[in-house]
Amino acid sequence: MPELTGRVVGNRYRLDRELGRGGMGTVWLAHDEDHDRPVALKILHPELAGAIGVDRFVREVRLTGQLQHPNIIPLLDSGSIATADGQPLPWYAMPYLAGESLRARLARERQLPIDEALRIAEAVGAALTAAHALGIVHRDIKPDNVILTGAQVYVVDFGIAKALADTEVVRLTSTGLAIGTPAYMSPEQSMADRVDARSDQYSLAAILYEMLAGEPPFSGPTAQAIIARRFAEAARAIRPVRSTVPDHVERAVLRALERAPADRFPDVPTFLDALRGSAAPVPSGGYLRSKALRGWPVALALILVAGAGWVLTSRAGGARAPATDPEVTVLYQRGVRGYDRRTPGGNAEAVAAFSAALRRDSSFVPAWTGLAKAYAQAYARAFVPGARGRDSLLQRALAAVERALALDSLSADVWLTRAIVNRLVDPTDAQPTLRSLRRALAADSSSVLTWWNYGVALTDAGDLAAGTGAFRECVRRGPAYTQCLAFLALAHYWGRQYDSAAAWADSTIAVDPNYLLGRQAAGNVAVERGDFGRALAAFDAARRIGTEVEHANAVAGLAVAEARAGRLREARALLQEADSLGASYMPNAHTAAYVAQAHAAVGDADGALAWLGRFEPRGDIHFQFHLRCDPPFDRLRNDDRFRALLVTPSPPRGQGC
DSSP states (O other), X not given: OGGGTTOEETTTEEEEEEEEEOSSEEEEEEEETTTTXXXXXXXXXXXXXXXXXXXXXXXXXXXXXXXXXXXXXOOOEEEEEEOTTSOEEEEEXXXXXXXXXXXXXXXXXXXXXXXXXXXXXXXXXXXXXXXXXXXXXXXXXXXXXXXXXXXEEEEOOHHHHHHHHHTTOOSOOXXXXXXXXXXXSOHHHHTTOOOOHHHHHHHHHHHHHHHHHSSOSSOOSSHHHHHHHHHHSXXXXXXXXXXXXXXXXXXXXXXXXXXXXXXXXXXXXXXHHHHHTSSOOOOOTTSSOOGGGTTSOOOSSOOOOOTTOOOOEEETTEEOOOOSXXXXXXXXXXXXXXXXXXXXXXXHHHHHHHHHHHHHOTTOHHHHHXXXXXXXXXXXXXXXXXXXXXXXXXXXXHHHHHHHHXXXXXXXXXXXXXXXXXXXXXXXXXXXXXXXXXXXXXHOTTOHHHHHHHHHHHHHTTOHHHHHHHHHHHHHHOTTOHHHHXXXXXXXXXXXXXXXXXXXXXXXXXXXXXXXXXXXXXXXHHHHHTOHHHHHHHHHHHHHHOOHHHHHHHHHHHHHHHHHTTOHHHHHHXXXXXXHHHTTSXXXXXXXXXXXXXXXXXXXXXXXXXXXXXXXXXXXXXXXXXXXXXXXXXXXXXXXHHHHHOOSOOOOTTTOO
């Protein structure tokens, strides 16, 4: 806006020259004619100004005058200025400091001395602590907003962050992104979700990571690529890049960078204590595996499994060579992709591809195990209507896994498949399944699919804590494996840790927006958080993605969301549709549970119990797990008829949901 040069703003500030531009506004060097001093004056971009409203912005900015701290640049004044076309633009004035930004320092030096980096982080953390005590979340902590003048460290732009938060203009800037800078904003902020002080903690950790490692924890060619990578991967360790960084500092930074806010430190002062070494934080999330898994023979090296996460293994210590016929390999990979979609169409594609591979090479063990898994999935999720057709699927799964065992009894993948089929042969006893899975992990601890199944088996057996640990190990080994991301979201959902559940559900959708289970998990979590608009959007996406029985499950989710939002007429109409769709199938554990939950949500306990009563066998441990752990069933827990359905004992305190 060169036409503003020389203008007098607020009857006292003469604009001398433009100092720089950012995502939210333009900074000018101005002269305060009343006090004969230089000031920095920031003018909002026109699109933000129009969305906020000048009067409200100025009113909110003035309220931040109470924010006084040695590391915060105070606001001096605020008002508005009209552009050449008459549009009013809000502005605010701050003292002008003859220093440099941390961004300029990093551009020159890349890595800072460790003591200097920690000193800067301490000062920024002190400023944030003061702001958080007044309920102010900065939302845009980044090197550009940290000013260095000699030994003094200042944080700027608290005023604009508070105004944007209170006026609810938090989603878009001129770049079309959530307010903030992609390399430093927290995962919840990048999804335009609710944020609190832990979001600023994440941003501070990202800055410190860059000061120590020489680059942000996540980078990419575009903002979208940075956001996607943050959801798909855990932050890399710092010490392999810079071995002089103290171990306790690395642990603290990586914990503060956890995707789920609940997995970070409770507040910034606790984070600072950990950086000083005056606290001994227990790493959470993906940094170390759960205590429940430390006794297992897990490889120490991080093995990232590409694609769907299936590993062609045959014996401990070695991998099976690919098929000699390239077409067999192509068909096998096509089958894996179909299986992982967890839809009737994907499953049919998997069966066809694995069968075609075996017609070309009947000795190819992975195709036999793939075929057994596909038949087992179709059986478990009732992809085929009618009892007779469903029973034949289990018989085919048994035949396929027995053929695989005959060909290679030492294969980890064969024992994994045996575990999956065991679970269906006797769904009331978890021990045969767990024994086979432990044998598979002993042969190959790198398979993310085995870790996922192990997590499911542990949760079904009543140990949600150990199951969650297995899902975390699965994500650690395969950060982009959607089944593990989704089940980590569900594990927190079952544990009533809804903020963490939402973060992992968002991670799943960021990796694959078309993944059905990710959308369903996001819908379930959003209902319990009271975010019914997001829940309806998630279940509606699941309805568009899903077909047949999965379509019924999604419609039931929509009914629950509408009912919890108080729109009972809409909920009952959807419930009628879910009843009709679900009645076409022998109810599997999921359909029986989800449609029952919809009945419970509209206050129809009789209808809910009727649906649950249709499922057999009642002692199915997965069905029992849903009865014990699904939050929507909390409405029925005082009903004697519901309690009579719980035929398995409750898990020990602290292990279950």
